[in-house]
């Protein structure tokens with residue numbers, strides 16, 4: 001046997017062993033091409049977006065060992081079709097699209113992408129706060145429509161952001177990144193409401209001493225801006241409703257960058273219509289995409305965004321890379337560092 005044939009023969013068992021280890025992966029939301037290639041180098045890949053080709057998705061599920069994607073609900077019913085499933089790798093930090101109890105019951109790993117999107121989501125939410133209070137979208141539309149105002153009467157003025165009081169509902173990594181922008185950049189007073197006071201000395205030392213842990217009614221009564229950054233759980237669903245908005249300072253502004261269903265949208269609309277709230281800036285909605293029939297879409301004092309919290313080129317790529325790393329690790333039998341604890345329902 002010549003040298004090349006010997007080398008080929010030596011490699012052959014390794015190649016076939018590798019082939020035997022190949023698993024089936026469904027990519028259910030677009031990923032960058034190079035990340036798909038990384039998965040393809042180790043596994044069989046099926047690209048199928050259930051929003052476009054639901055039947056194909058259903059057909060692929062029984063063979064799938066791994067799923068990677070985002071923004072599509074994986075219900076217990078769908079998961080039941082995927083009897084070989086080992087891992088769901090979500091290119092998102094939020095995990096409310098997945099049936100956590102079912103994943104836990106079947107010991108299917110759920111990985112997500114915390115950490116890589118904190119600053120970008122904080123930029124979006126703080127930008128939305130400024131845009132809403134200074135009425136950027138409304139003013140920009142006047143210019144576009146050729147209606148540059150002759151005079152700026154009170155009816156066209158916004159309100160200041162700097163130096164005022166921000167109340168954070170939810171104070172995880174993203175909430176703290178928003179608070180940092182408010183306290184250090186805009187000299188705002190920061191109140192936050194969580195079950196227990198957060199120890200910032202290690203995680204966000206630059207914010208320590210610049211925030212105050214407050215009970216909910218005190219935060220709502222004192223804050224000029226209330227920002228919701230809650231993940232969606234049974235405990236937070238509909239948490240911001242009539243009592244919540246009724247307890248807010250008259251004329252305050254509400255911003256939501258967490259999950260839409262943590263807000264009772266009818267209660268928010270009533271608080272806007274009654275004049276209790278000055279305005280709202282919303283990046284998230286109970287139903288997405290926001291239906292054409294929703295009054296929030298066209299309300300004069302609502303600034304709606306199409307859930308773009310993490311939507312920058314850099315951050316969406318970082319999320320895709322982390323989700324791909326997680327998938328590949330999990331399929332090779334290694335537990336990724338950013339697995340979600342599905343027991344924590």
Ligand code: DGY
Pocket residue numbers: 091092093094095117307308309310311
């Ligand atoms: C997430 O990752 O859950 C965010 O909502 C994306 O913007």
